[in-house]
Amino acid sequence: MLVQFFFELRRAGIPVSLTEFLMLLAALKARVAQVSALDFYYLARACLVKDERHYDRFDRVFAEVFHGAERLFAQLMAAVPQEWLRALGTRLFSEEEKQRVEALGGWEKLLETLRARLREQQERHQGGNKWIGTGGTSPFGSAGYNPEGVRVGGEARAGQRRAVKVWERREFQNLDDSVELGTRNLKLALRKLRKFAREGAAEELDLEGTIDATARNAGLLDLKLVPERHNAVKVLLFLDVGGSMDEHVRVCEELFSAARSEFKHLEHFYFHNFIYEHLWKDNARRFAQVTATERVLRTYGHDYRVILVGDASMSPYEITQPGGSIEHWNKEPGAVWLERLCATFPRLVWLNPESTQRWDYTPSVRITRELVRERMFPLTIAGLDEAIRELKRPLGGVAHIYGSAAATPVTQEHPPQVP
């Protein structure tokens, strides 16, 4: 069963290895966990999961695999002598509650109901009461079998309230990396972009190296130089504002604020719906101060990485037709401008905050994906991860930069063509 559990975890995409599995077995052998399902759950989680993003997935697999196993604990419970329950009840119940119990038909009846309920649960394989989970060897632990619990049982002849097990609560759902996107996770993913590279000529005195070398040299001065360390990643950020993007503005701003602290060279520009001949840097003065897109193309080098953020949801005409822009008359269609952008900056990705399911239904998204050669990624941590991997991919060569679509070396579908 454990081996099956192990493979189910791997199938669910949790990176568990044999080392960790053996660690769990060793822990079980050393009796770290006592005989309760909850203890086992905690132990297995501490051994096998190394990232809170996987907690939720783990919970789901655990619930699936150990669904039936809990019956064993339930059977233990069914054998509980009646006197225990009664003694417990007298100890925990207030006078008032006792009176209410009498009103319900007395202890015998209440206990009858309770036992019936127990049996019922066993048959339905639910075993879902909390006391089964937390109880273990001591079924009357404080967590479950408190007066409240009994009272629920007594009154709940109408509807059964089923307590949810810890692993069924899905409390870690928002830590899963395919859903949430907060500043913290974003930063984590963006850090991948940061590449501390020592580039260029030796220019900085390596004080420690010099001292070390001198000392080893028995006191004869031996100068050591190292290249200056700097963050080599340069980024151009293009953000879509207004229109259909309004609901995504918050996410975008988070991405933006995260990106800001990451790079030494970071330039950002705003656009509306699609890239045309003008961009602007300050959203408040977007009509007063515009920058010509052509100038952007000229100013920044090919080594800049470009990240476009936009939902690419619009009328297809806005991309393909001259004059398609909803704000002004554009001489050349947006598609041409995006092509130019792709040609100038070989490392480019488009991040789309819309969920991937909707991409196929929006024609403009399809067109844009073709234009950026399938380098569109969803704005989730997983998507960002992929996007950044794409940005980090080595280029085929400088010669390809101005090449046609087929020769552009940055897509998976069109690998660099080496003559």
Add this chain to the structure above:
Amino acid sequence: MTQRFTGTEQYIATDELMMAVNAAIILARPLLIKGEPGTGKTQLAQEIARALGRPLYEWHIKSTSKAQQGLYEYDAVSRLRDSQLGEERVHDIRNYIIKGRLWEAFESETQPVLLIDEIDKADIEFPNDLLRELDRMEFYVYETRELIQARHRPIIVITSNNEKELPDAFLRRCFFHYIRFPDEATMRAIVGVHFPDLKKELLSEALTAFFDVRATPGLKKKPSTSELLDWIKLLVAEDIPPEALRSTDAKKTIPVLHGALLKNEQDVHLFEQLVFMHRRAR
């Protein structure tokens, strides 16, 4: 029989946390702790050491920390100086080997607790450089050609704030636990151990106010347990009556001494606005 950790009178540990700690103690594997800032990650190691009566070695990691520093450092500069002054001790290289925290822990008479705090601050290669040391609990000193082995495998607690991803090979060797933000009942217990004679009323008012603040959408930095404790300390010191926290119709828009909870002027501003709007809506 190995001792089990069950929390201390000052530290409330949840069942899941205790399980992770005990598993790490029994199997003598490092325990990696993550969680929101202020949920008591660093304190955990101190409390384990106290509960089990073990010596504690703390190694705080900075962005410039190197794995080697935890093992030992060779002070070549003083040796050079000594050689030029013609000191006697220059002949023995051992005089210039400075022991790091890990070495000290390895030499401890009883099984120690070693805290490696905020491992994610260091360079990305840092954890990888410690793999063998944490696995085998031994390392080699090249200068003196000796192998240092741990007398007792230390209980190692490693904390991380998630600023960097840790390498898989490193994670494989650890137990992992993510400290969640405590729910209200746990929070009550935590406050209870820190302020045993706090007035009941004040406590429940303070907790309500606190969870209200935490639930405010869009806060840049949510207040955490340690901030709540600071705040209550202030409330007690200033002798604030519980009614003051419940000031729904008073002119005050924001809990007294909120500076302990909100650490960012944008957050304070946001909170004030929300409270204001909320009041007006009533």
